Amino acid sequence: MKIPGVSRTLSVLATLFGISIFVFLVLRVIPGDSITGAFGIETGALTPGQIAELRVYYGIDQSLLLQYISWIHSFLSGKLGFAYSTGVSVATLTKSSLPVTIELAIIGTVLGVVLGIAIGMFSAKKPGSTRDFAGQLFGLLALAIPGFVLSTGIVTVMANKFHYFPNGYEYMTPWENPWMNFQQMMFPGLVLGIAVAAPVMRTTRSALLETVDKDFVRTAHGKGVPNNKVQFRHVLRNSLIPIVTMTGIQFGYLLGGAVIVEKIFALPGMGRQILDAIMKREYATVQSSIMVFAIMFVLINVATDVIYRKIDPRIKK
Amino acid sequence: MTQPSLLSVKDLGISTVQDPRTLVNQVSFDIGLGEAVGVVGESGSGKTLSALSILGLLPRGVEVVSGSVIFKDKNLLTLDTEELRNIRGNEIAMIYQDPMTALNPVMKLGKQLLEVIASHGGINDGSQNQVRILLSEVGIPDVNRAMESYPHEFSGGMRQRIMIAMALLLSPQLLIADEPTTALDVTIQQQILALVSEARKKRNMSMLWITHDLGVVANLVDRLNVMYAGRIVESGTVEEIFRKPKHPYTAGLLSSLPTSTGTNRERLTSISGVPEKPWLVGNSCGFAARCSRAQARCHSEIPLTVTTDSSSVACFFPLGGN
C-alpha cells in the first residue's frame, strides 16, 4: 500500500541531502580556510600552536566527514553558525534577511506572472500580427537585458535625474512603515518581475496557441459560450500547467537574481548576506545560507506539485 | 418541395486561406422543418467542413469564400458575432466526431452542461433539474455523480451521450451530427445512433447527418446528398438513391455495401483508384478518372446539376439516362 507523499518526501530529502554535500564540499575545497579568511595576511604571523588552537575553535581540525556531520547536526538544531565578522549568529542574520528576500521574490513572481500571462494572451490572440511581434519583442528584450543593467539604469535615472531614490534610506519592513517598504520594493520587484515575465510570456503564448486549436474549444464556441469566457475558462485554464511549471522554475532563478538586485538596491536580504559572506570568506554563513535557500527552493517545488493536482483533475493523487 | 426550408445552403465554397486550394465547391442542399438529411462522402470529400461552416466553426487556415447559409431568413455567414452566438447551442446545435477530445478536461461535466443554459439567458432554479433530466434521457446512470465528475472518468460512448445531452438541452430546431459514431466501438455505435434517432423523433427536430457510411445513414434520414471531391454529385430521397442511383459514384458506393441477400460467394465490388483531391479537379467531373462510363466530355467540363422533382444529379451520363 502506497502512502501518498512518502516517495515525494524521500526525494525532497534526497535532494536536500545532495545539495548539502555539494555545498559543503565546494567550500572545503578552497585553498585557504576559515583561518586565512579571518586573519588574511596576518595568518603568516601565527605560531603553529595558535593555529592548532584556532583549528579547534573553527572546527576544522576534524576529518571532513566529522565536520560535515557536525555541521548538519548544528544546522538541524537551528544553530546555523556564527558570522565572525559581524559577531552575530547566522540564525539571527537569517531571521531578518530571509523575510526581505521572500517578500521580494513574491512581488517579483506575482508581477512577472501577471505581466507574462497578460502579454502572452495579447500576443496569442493574433499570431503573426504586429501585436504579436511587439509582444515577442518585449519577451526577447526582457530576457536579454541583464537585470543588473536594468537596475543600474533605473538607479541612474531615478536617483540622478529625478532625485527620487527610496532605496537610499534605511530599509523598512512592511510592519514598520508599509509605504516606505512598498517604495523600496517597487523597483527591485519590477526588475525581477520583468525577468520572470519573459519566459512566462513565451510559455503562455505557445500553450495558448496549442490549446486554441483543440476540439473542446470548438465545442465551447459551438455551444454559444461568449468568447471571453471561452478564452478564460476553456483556453487559459487548460494552458495553466506549462505556465505553472515555468513559474516554478523561474522562482528558482529569481532567488539567484535577487542576489544582484539586493546588492544594487541595498536591500538587506539573503542574497546580499550570501554575497557579503563570500567576499569575507565566511564559509559558515555561506553554507548555511545556501542551505536555507535550497530548502526554500525545494518547498516551492513541492508547492508547485500541489498546485498541479488542484489544476488538473486527471493527475492521480 | 413547396415547404420553406429551415436551413438552406447555397453554392457554398470553402478553401484554404494561404495558397488557396478549393476544398468545397458550389455545395447546395436544404433541410426542411422536421426533416433529416444526410451528407455522405469519403474522407476528404468536404462533408465535415461544409457542416462546420454552418455554425462558423471552421478551423484556422480555412475559410468560406462564396455562397450563403440561410437559416430562418438570416444568412449565418454574414451575421455579427453576437447574433451567431445566440444561435449556437440554442437554435442549432452540433455533435462532433471524437468524444475523447470534445469536452473540456478540467471542467466538471455539470458545469459544462449548465454553461449552455448560462450562455443563453441565464441559469435559474430549474436549470440543474433540466440538466439531470436530459442526462438520464441519454442513458447516463447516477446522474448526480456524473455532474460532479470530469470527462476522463467516462468512456467514449458515455462522453458522446453527454455531448448529445449538451446539444439537446435547449431543444434546438436543427441538430448537426458529424460522424458521431465513427470513433466508437461497433457495439456502442448502434446504441448512440438509436439514441439520437429517438431524441429527434420525440422533438420533431431537423437533423443533418454527416457520415461516410451509406449503410448507417439509410435508416436515419429522409433525404441524402452524396459528396465527392468537394462537390455534391447526387441528391434525392433515400428510396430513390438506394433503388435507382443515378450517379456512377453512388452506384459504386452502394455496390460496395455488404448486403444480407445475395450468394455467399459474391465479392464486394470496390471503386478502383483513390478519391480525387477537391482542388485538383478544375474543369472536369471529379469522378471521371475512376468512372467506367466516362467520356471525353467528362474530363473537360464540369457536369451541370440536373434536377428532376425531388432528386438531382451532376453527371453527363447518369445511370438510367437523362
Add this chain to the structure above:
Amino acid sequence: MKNKEIKSKGALHYYLQSTSGVVGAVLVLIMVIVSICSIFGITPYDPVEQHIDNILQGPSVHFWFGTDDFGRDVFSRTLEGMRRSLTVSITAVSLATILGVTFGVLAGYVGKWFDQLVTRVSDVFFAFPAILLALAIVASLGNAWYDTALAIGVVYTPIFIRVARGPVLTVKEMDYIKISRVLGFSSFRILRKHIFPNVFAPIVVQIALSLSWAILTESGLSFLGLGTQPPTPSLGLMVSDAQPLAAFAWWTLVFPSLFITIVVVGLNLVGDGLRDALDPARRSS
C-alpha cells in the same frame, strides 16, 4: 549516409527562411568578428591604456564610445570585454555539452542503476538556481576566467544531460534498434548511426540557448566582482564601474550593456531559428 545529408541540407535551407534565425546569426557573427579583432589586437587603442588628458569624454571621432574615468577607450574595452565574455561562455558551454551529452546518452542508453544515479545527481543541481551554484564555485576556486568557465560549465551540465537523455530513451525503444541489437550490431555503431543524429538537433538548439544564458551569468558574476578583475575589461565589470558615472557619462553604461543585449538577443534568435529548422513539424510558434 544519404539520409543525413539530405536532412541537413534541408535544415540549412529552412534556417535561412527564418527571418529571426538570419537576423540572430548576423548579430552573433558581428560579435564574433568583434571578438576576433580583439584577440588579434585590432582595436583602436589598448583597452588598458589610460589617456589622462581625455577622462570621461563623450563619444567622438577619436573615441567612438567615449572614455571612462581612467581615460580608457570605451570602444576598445567593450570589444575586449565581449571577447572575454564569449571566451568564457563558449568554454563553459563546451564543457557542459561534452559532459552533458556523454553522461546523458550513456545514462539513457545503458539505463538501470547508472541512469538512476545520473538522473538523481543532476536533479539535485537542477533544483537549484544556477547563479548561486556558480557563485559558490567561483568563490572557492578563484577569479581567473577558466574558473568562471568551469563554474558555469558544471552548473549547466545537468541541462545537457537531460536534453541528451530524452531522445535516447525514445529511440531506444524503437523496433529497429532492437532488431539491430539482435542482429549483433555493436552498441557503438548503433549509438553513432541511430542515436546521435536524433540527439543532434535538440542539443544544437540548447547550445545556442545556453550560450546566451552563460553570457548573462558571466557578466552577472563579473558585475558582482567575482569574475575578471580590473584592469582587465569585462562587460559586467564595466557596467558595475559605470554605476557612479552613468548620470553624467551615459556612454560608460550604455555601450557595454548594448553589446551584452545584442549578443544575447542574437543567440536567442539563432536558437529559435535552429529549433524551427530542425524540428520535423517545421512549425514556428
